[in-house]
Amino acid sequence: MSVLDPLPDNPGDISVCCYVNATSSIQIARIANVTNWYFERVVFPGQHLIFEAPLAALLEIHTGMMASSILSDTIPCVQLRVEEPSVLLPSWVPALAAPTPEPEAIT
Numbered sequence: 001m002s003v004l005d006p007l008p009d010n011p012g013d014i015s016v017c018c019y020v021n022a023t024s025s026i027q028i029a030r031i032a033n034v035t036n037w038y039f040e041r042v043v044f045p046g047q048h049l050i051f052e053a054p055l056a057a058l059l060e061i062h063t064g065m066m067a068s069s070i071l072s073d074t075i076p077c078v079q080l081r082v083e084e085p086s087v088l089l090p091s092w093v094p095a096l097a098a099p100t101p102e103p104e105a106i107t
Contacts, residue, residue, distance in 0.1 A: 017052070017081055019059060020049075021044065028041070029061055031057045039053065
């Protein structure tokens with residue numbers, strides 16, 4: 001999913017995950033417990049962060065202040081796993097639905 005931070009060659013079970021920043025603060029989402037891989041993103045208030053990660057990964061949520069940040073939560077990625085894309089993902093994410101049938105030719 002990410003060209004900048006490709007997953008290691010043998011990361012185990014990988015899943016699409018979704019984290020929502022439901023606070024009014026900017027947060028940093030970080031995964032540091034996967035060998036040979038580092039993931040860190042800024043998550044703005046109300047933003048959905050959609051990413052691929054091994055199910056054994058732990059997502060650290062750091063809440064930012066002016067010149068510091070506090071580790072506010074650690075969430076196992078297995079709890080953030082997206083199982084029903086049409087229900088859990090925001091509307092702007094392409095659906096994994098069946099292809100649209102082609103219109104019939106008028107003769």
